[in-house]
Amino acid sequence: MKMKARNVLNNPFLNKGTGFTQAERDELGLNGLIPPRIQTIEEQAERIYEQFQSKENKLAKRQLLMQVFNENRTLFFKLFSQHLEEFMPIVYDPIIAESIEEYSHQFIQPQGAIFLSVDDPDHIKSALENGANGRDIRLIVVSDAEGILGIGDWGVQGVDISVGKLMVYTAAAGIDPSQVLPVVIDAGTNRESLLDDPMYLGNRHLRIKGQKYDEFIDEFVSQTESLFPNVYLHWEDFGRSNAAKILNKYRNKITTFNDDIQGTGIIVLAGILGALQISGEKLTEQTYMSFGAGTAGAGIVKRIYDEMILQGLSEEEAKQHFYLVDKQGLLFDDDKTLTPEQKPFARNRSEFNNSNELDNLESAVMAVKPTILVGTSTVAGAFNENVVQEMTKNTKRPIIFPISNPTKLLEAQAADIIQWSKGKALVATGVPSEPVEFDGVIYKIGQANNALVYPGLALGTIAVSAHRLTDSMISAAAHSLSETIASTELGAAVLPPVSKLSEFSKTVAIAVAQDAVKKGVSDCQPSDINKRIELSQWQPEY
Ligand SMILES: NC(=O)c1ccc[n+]([C@@H]2O[C@H](COP(=O)([O-])OP(=O)(O)OC[C@H]3O[C@@H](n4cnc5c(N)ncnc54)[C@H](O)[C@@H]3O)[C@@H](O)[C@H]2O)c1
Numbered sequence: 001m002k003m004k005a006r007n008v009l010n011n012p013f014l015n016k017g018t019g020f021t022q023a024e025r026d027e028l029g030l031n032g033l034i035p036p037r038i039q040t041i042e043e044q045a046e047r048i049y050e051q052f053q054s055k056e057n058k059l060a061k062r063q064l065l066m067q068v069f070n071e072n073r074t075l076f077f078k079l080f081s082q083h084l085e086e087f088m089p090i091v092y093d094p095i096i097a098e099s100i101e102e103y104s105h106q107f108i109q110p111q112g113a114i115f116l117s118v119d120d121p122d123h124i125k126s127a128l129e130n131g132a133n134g135r136d137i138r139l140i141v142v143s144d145a146e147g148i149l150g151i152g153d154w155g156v157q158g159v160d161i162s163v164g165k166l167m168v169y170t171a172a173a174g175i176d177p178s179q180v181l182p183v184v185i186d187a188g189t190n191r192e193s194l195l196d197d198p199m200y201l202g203n204r205h206l207r208i209k210g211q212k213y214d215e216f217i218d219e220f221v222s223q224t225e226s227l228f229p230n231v232y233l234h235w236e237d238f239g240r241s242n243a244a245k246i247l248n249k250y251r252n253k254i255t256t257f258n259d260d261i262q263g264t265g266i267i268v269l270a271g272i273l274g275a276l277q278i279s280g281e282k283l284t285e286q287t288y289m290s291f292g293a294g295t296a297g298a299g300i301v302k303r304i305y306d307e308m309i310l311q312g313l314s315e316e317e318a319k320q321h322f323y324l325v326d327k328q329g330l331l332f333d334d335d336k337t338l339t340p341e342q343k344p345f346a347r348n349r350s351e352f353n354n355s356n357e358l359d360n361l362e363s364a365v366m367a368v369k370p371t372i373l374v375g376t377s378t379v380a381g382a383f384n385e386n387v388v389q390e391m392t393k394n395t396k397r398p399i400i401f402p403i404s405n406p407t408k409l410l411e412a413q414a415a416d417i418i419q420w421s422k423g424k425a426l427v428a429t430g431v432p433s434e435p436v437e438f439d440g441v442i443y444k445i446g447q448a449n450n451a452l453v454y455p456g457l458a459l460g461t462i463a464v465s466a467h468r469l470t471d472s473m474i475s476a477a478a479h480s481l482s483e484t485i486a487s488t489e490l491g492a493a494v495l496p497p498v499s500k501l502s503e504f505s506k507t508v509a510i511a512v513a514q515d516a517v518k519k520g521v522s523d524c525q526p527s528d529i530n531k532r533i534e535l536s537q538w539q540p541e542y
Pocket residue numbers: 147148149150151239240259260264267291292293294295296297325326327328375376377378379403404405406409429430431448449450451
């Protein structure tokens with residue numbers, strides 16, 4: 001086979017398979033190397049979709065799609081754009097969790113990801129260069145996989161989350177797949193079953209913490225910035241002790257984003273604003289309880305607290321609206337184990353006459369009487385019938401969002417919350433949920449997953465080359481999303497449907513870019529914003 005032919009057939013950015021025209025086949029020396037029939041991308045997509053439908057289970061469906069991804073990115077994204085709602089749970093959450101758990105055994109191909117080892121900081125630069133291979137990288141998703149979704153530490157196997165998040169970026173917002181790089185930092189793993197597994201493909205030692213880890217992250221950021229000066233750096237699924245620390249260290253120095261903290265904050269705020277549009281109530285009158293106050297839980301609380309201040313409350317007034325519940329129960333300020341993110345929202349025991357009894361969710365709900373309950377605890381079934389019924393006593397339309405992932409970790413099923421609350425609760429879940437019928441009304445369930453917002457956020461930021469991702473841009477993203485819901489329909493969802501993801505990603509991008517330009521974080525002219533966004537959007541066509 002000629003070099004030229006091999007290069008295009010083996011390069012997923014260039015390969016068109018049966019889509020090569022006769023002229024291309026002549027020029028590249030492809031005659032005889034692919035079946036003679038020349039197909040349009042639509043015909044190719046139809047063929048693969050037929051194969052997809054014939055696969056008996058979802059993991060097998062994902063494996064088929066990943067094979068297409070590895071061979072032909074354009075065709076993969078054509079298919080993804082045609083079947084966005086159907087493919088999202090397969091290539092992304094929840095099935096991605098299974099693929100991460102099985103990674104070392106199922107491994108065939110590195111899927112264009114970059115593997116960095118904490119033991120080998122000297123190769124960070126060359127690994128990034130090898131991966132980019134001359135491409136202009138504008139977006140990196142990096143994970144060290146200590147806190148994959150709610151399933152914990154998966155070591156090098158967590159690389160799939162970096163690949164998966166990037167696939168959603170392109171499908172939802174048209175981020176050019178040749179400008180992205182998925183990265184995993186293999187810092188070891190504390191999961192014994194991986195360390196004991198002879199097939200495990202990562203470093204066979206416990207997780208490295210402390211100075212060696214911090215220096216590695218520093219070196220990674222500095223090499224990334226010098227190789228790709230226009231990059232937007234997305235952090236995913238780091239552990240609770242690193243996620244906020246890393247974000248706080250770099251957020252005012254580079255264009256960077258932590259999805260679990262900021263992305264989740266945006267989507268939950270948008271969902272709450274959507275729910276309040278439906279109920280006609282005000283945010284500043286709500287009492288908020290976070291069940292699970294880790295990376296996501298505390299990130300959401302900070303976003304909603306900032307919104308309350310934006311809506312006119314003082315810092316002290318705003319704080320009064322928040323209650324955090326974690327493993328210990330309701331969090332109090334005399335607790336020495338609080339994280340820096342929990343501390344500002346911990347309560348004083350003197351506020352309750354039974355503070356010692358508030359060591360579980362049910363008693364905390366009864367004592368606090370929250371009107372909003374968000375679950376980021378990884379505790380399946382924690383929002384039981386009692387908890388939900390208690391919530392209905394506090395307000396006409398309680399807002400209840402169990403958003404732990406994947407499906408097996410949801411704090412409650414949407415259908416149960418609707419039943420137990422007799423249709424009063426306004427519900428969103430982290431994974432897709434079917435509509436629920438109750439008393440003649442069909443309740444649509446919003447998906448409060450950061451995937452609904454991070455694509456638009458990055459598109460807006462990258463399109464106008466904003467040199468920071470500011471809180472103000474983040475707030476603009478949340479507001480733009482909540483404005484797109486159909487709040488007057490009976491049983492309306494609190495968030496827009498995934499089927500409209502491409503449309504509203506653009507809405508989010510415009511709002512974010514406008515805010516960046518207005519606040520001087522970008523040099524783009526206001527009149528150029530829409531054009532710049534359109535030009536940044538890649539289309540899956542040959
Ligand atoms: N829907 C979304 O967009 C989205 C985004 C981010 C995270 N999440 C989900 O949220 C969950 C948490 O993620 P994270 O990144 O914050 O993890 P994390 O480990 O930082 O936080 C989890 C928190 O839950 C607490 N917890 C554990 N057991 C508990 C119990 N029995 N009672 C009360 N609290 C308990 C932990 O102590 C910790 O503080 C995961 O399931 C993740 O998938 C969802």
